[in-house]
Amino acid sequence: MPDQKSKAILNDIGTEELAHLEMVGTIVHQLTDGVDAKTLEEAGLGAYYTDHGVGVYPQAAAGWPWNAATIAVKGDPIADLQEDLAAEQKARATYEKLIDLCKDDQDVIDPLRFLREREVVHFQRFGEALRGVQDKLAEKKFYMNNNNNCR
């Protein structure tokens, strides 16, 4: 990132995302801890139970394990921030679908709503970073030369 403010925004969001991972893992753990295999199978989690028991394993809803290939980095601050903006919208949409699936389990819906709101905030913060980077890249270069030392 070409400016310090954008670096700070990225650091803030990245730190918070790790905390969100912990929250989601805790929700999954609390929902599955002590549940017998038959109940998990009836809930459509038989394959998951076979592979991971009730351990928290990072994967997409359809079973696709998380890996670094899901991280899109081009090495260009404008392209990368646009990617980050899209990722936040995808996360928001995922939380909305999870909330839809929770029916009336308020103990799960409330933290999911909180997490959804944070994705909206992350989107706004990435937008702030993008504007800062664009402004920085648009600045005219100013070079100083002290000719007195060149004699």
Ligand SMILES: [Fe+2]
């Ligand atoms: Fe986020």
